[in-house]
Amino acid sequence: QQPVQSPQAVILREGEDAVINCSSSKALYSVHWYRQKHGEAPVFLMILLKGGEQKGHDKISASFNEKKQQSSLYLTASQLSYSGTYFCGTEAGYDKIIFGKGTRLHILP
C-alpha cells in the first residue's frame, strides 16, 4: 500500500531541475505532496485528484497519471529553499494517508 518514491536522494546545484516520482501498485485516487525540512513538520504542497491533473505554484508543479498509478513532482530552477525531504502520500481509506519513504533533496549553492 505504501507508495514508492524515487530517487531516494538528489543533490543539485541551485538553478537545476529535479523530478521526484511516486508510484503505487494499487489504484490511486489522489496524491498528496508534502515537503519537510530538517527538524520541522511536513508542509502541504499540493493534492492531485484525478488523472491528467497538473498543478503548480511558483516553480514547483506536479502531474498525476492515474492509469500508470504514478505522480511526479517537478522542481524547476531549484532554489536553496527547496532543500528538504519530499513525501508523497496516497489515500488508503476514507481519510487515511499513507506516505512514501521520502526523497531527500539537497541544493548546493
Add this chain to the structure above:
Amino acid sequence: EPEVTQTPSHQVTQMGQEVILRCVPISNHLYFYWYRQILGQKVEFLVSFYNNEISEKSEIFDDQFSVERPDGSNFTLKIRSTKLEDSAMYFCASSGDRQPYEQYFGPGTRLTVT
C-alpha cells in the same frame, strides 16, 4: 494565518509511564489526525478522528493508544504504558470539512522514552 499547535515540544518519560500529547487543531477544521515519525524515517499514519470518533486507525495504533477531544479545541493522544520503541516525533494534523482533505501539520512533540 491559523496553525496547528502542539504541547509539549519535547517530552521525556520512563518506560511504562503514561503520556498525553496535546494538540490544538485549526479552529474550523473537523478532521484530526495523529502521525508519528521515528528519527530519519517516514511519516506514519496513526489515527484519524471525526465527529468525536475514530474513523481510521493503523496497525500501530493498538490498545496502548487512545485519542480524545475533551473540549471544543483540544485533541489529545494518550499512550498508556510507553515502550522504548514509542520514542519518535508525534505530529498532529487537521483538515477542513470538504475533500480533498489538505492536512496541516503541527510542529510536533518529540517523545523520548528512557
